[in-house]
Amino acid sequence: MAAWRISVRPAEDGDRRSLALLLAAVAEERDGIAAEPPIDVEKLATSWTIDATVVAVAEGVIVGEVHVDPSWMGFGEIGMMVAADWRGRGVGTALVAAAVEWARARGLHKLALSVFPHNDVAIALYRKFGFVEEGRLVQHVRRADGELWDLIEMGLLL
């Protein structure tokens, strides 16, 4: 039986620093997201687009976030992360559901995202919601160590 409760809500101005710290921690993993250290936490906190972000909160702490970048062309590009200690407990699922709801409420016709091919958990999560693979960008992302990583493009028609 789960001993935790996760709630999902729109991000608020007071979440800026927590969001930036979450991203900095996930960037340290050098695995699932494009960002790598060093992250300028203060700058990121200031520039974060709060009104396009939904956060997951557990025990009063932000444990995950999803943000949607809406395009004037009608689709929204999503990015997301869950704190390492909170993965595999349904937080990502709750956040993708919230992103779909957010996008539908704003009349977007499609959600799009990019994911590294080795990110099996993220790909499984997106497929669960009906996202399909639409293409592959070859050696697209140059990592800090010089490696070139592919990206898989996925999309969900709403």
Ligand SMILES: CC(C)(COP(=O)(O)OP(=O)(O)OC[C@H]1O[C@@H](n2cnc3c(N)ncnc32)[C@H](O)[C@@H]1OP(=O)(O)O)[C@@H](O)C(=O)NCCC(=O)NCCS
């Ligand atoms: C990808 C990420 C957001 C998933 O969040 P999460 O909270 O772990 O996701 P959930 O617990 O809701 O699990 C979602 C699905 O992923 C799959 N999954 C979860 N844990 C898994 C594991 N250990 N192995 C394989 N698949 C797994 C399952 O299909 C699961 O759905 P199910 O439980 O209904 O079967 C999270 O791993 C993360 O933040 N990773 C680092 C940052 C990142 O990669 N962001 C995405 C960039 S595109």
